[in-house]
Amino acid sequence: MKLETFLHHLHYDTEKVAPPDWEVDWEDAPLPYKLYRGLPEVPLSGDVPLSLTGRQAQAELGLEELGSFLWYVFGLTQYAQSAFIQDTEEKAEVSYAQLFRRFVPSGGALYPNELYVYVKLKDVPKGIYHYDVSHHSLRLLREGNYDSYLSRSLGKGCELSDCFCTVFVSTVFLKNFYKYNNFSYRLQGLDAGVVIGQALEVADRMGFSSRVCYQFLDRSINHLLGLAEQDESVYAVIPLSIHPSIHYDGSFNRDENVSAVELCQEVPLLKTETYNRSQRVLDYPMLKEINKASMLETTHSFVKIKKDDRVIKSFSTEFIMLPFTEPFSYDLASVCKERHSPDLDFIMGKVSQKTLSTLLTETFSFAYHNDLDDTHEHLENRLSLNGFFYNVEGVSDGAYAYDKTAHSLRRITNGDFRESLQYGLTMPTVNLFQVPLCLHVVGGKDHLKEELGYRGYRIQQMEAGILVQRLLLISCALGMGGHPLLGFDVNRCDELYRIGSKGNTCLIQVPIGPYRPRAWLKGSLFS
Secondary structure: OOOOHHHHHHOOOOHHOOOOOOOOHHHHHOOOOEEOOOOOEEEEEOOOOOOOOOOOOOOOHHHHHHHHHHHHHOOOOOEEEEEEEEEEEOEEEEEEEEEEEEEOOOOOHOOEEEEEEOOOOOOEEEEEEEEOOOOOEEEEEOOOOOOOHHHOOOOOOOOOOOOEEEEEEEEOOOHHHHHHHHHHHHHHHHHHHHHHHHHHHHHHHHOOOOOOOOOHHHHHHHHHHOOOOOOOOEEEEEEEOOOOOOOOOOOOOOOOOOHHHHOOOOOOOOOEEEEEOOOOOOOHHHHHHHHHHOOOOOOOHHOOOOOOOOOOOOOOEEEEEOOOOOOOOOOOHHHHHOOOOOOOOOOOOOEEEHHHHHHHHHHHHOOOOEEOOOOOOEEEHHOOOOOOOOEOOEEOEEEEEEEEEOOOOEEEEEEEHHHHHHHHHOOOOOOOHOEEEEEEEEEOOOOOHHOEEHHHHHHHHHHHHHHHHHHHHHHEEEEEEEEEEEOOHHHHHHHHHHHHHHHHEEEEEEEEEEOOOOEEEEEEEEO
């Protein structure tokens, strides 16, 4: 299958990306976290702050602050057990599902990502570590100073000497391939995006400045971390600093062309032993092929995205001006502990214009530093939000596009579309008849291919994930729940929004609304 066809099926014809006889071997499922054997361990404190409302970073950070950051971003936070009742002809059968939860959502709660950190703190040896989620500790992979190596891998655009930590977000292909087959590739980019989004939120509350690097020499970064690229690959690099901003030279130092092959020769091959529980070896040739096609071999391949070409505009003339609201503040720690993805727990309730206004304003109120733009850019330059609204105060039922510049809703068409949306779900895990807001993240169909090739697809998915995580946190802070969905009829939604002919498409669907407490047993995993 050609990669172009693969990406098309991945988005519009999902039933074609997996074999028709695909069966999930639940007994051979890999662990949802990576375990290293025989590496030095640095324990992290479980005494994390119980409130994150914003503060200035301390002049000199220690291991305690890093541990709190990692736990809030990707640590194990709860153990939960849910009961499922299945009616049969003879009797009702009850089954139970147990899982470890984290503060970020993940498709099937499989968490295909891993976190690695390059740490420069006085409490621990300087070097490269893996964040061991299961033990809330660091495992030392390489000791030493790798500022120059990493800086050149990033095109010398980002100054790392003043950064106390650099975070690497990787994807382990098997961790959700065993369930979703090739569809896992779409999930992996979005899952990486919500982890990045959570990292940005936590860093901001802890007073750290951050920058997301999507363009780097893949093989040199993977080599430094000791990753076998056919099994796992880094998707994003996030330097962190206690200074107000991280110095960045957007020129990528065009005078010097750095090669991944040459860099890899500077550090020895890292041999480690890991354990993931699976006994059956699964092959995923399409994931390997598209990951290889997405790699950057030299820094001359790095590009800048032209902002004017990326703005997604609404072509509707009818609009509803939303009320301007006061700046919204909340305790991130409390919201993280409360947030989950309701499914059949949604209950219909009226949404006020003020609530809707706050939700949309706050979702787009942040900008993040990245290596795609020349400035401190907002996500709406490449992504936008559309929605199907029902039972919203002062807004007739129908489909709308949110215009951030005018803070208004552009009406696309009137009507109650809940039935159409419900029948468009590949699996009816959410009752959309009970949902007042059904939002869609919208992006370009070309997914930055002209500028970044196949790498553009996963970058677009990651940026969509960042926006989704922001949307989920604000929804929870407003007393509502959100449930990200990929199992929806993209063609139908594009047609209803009338965006297909304009070169745009729906990337992910997020029902949002009030919900009843879920019937489950859960316990927190923090002191």
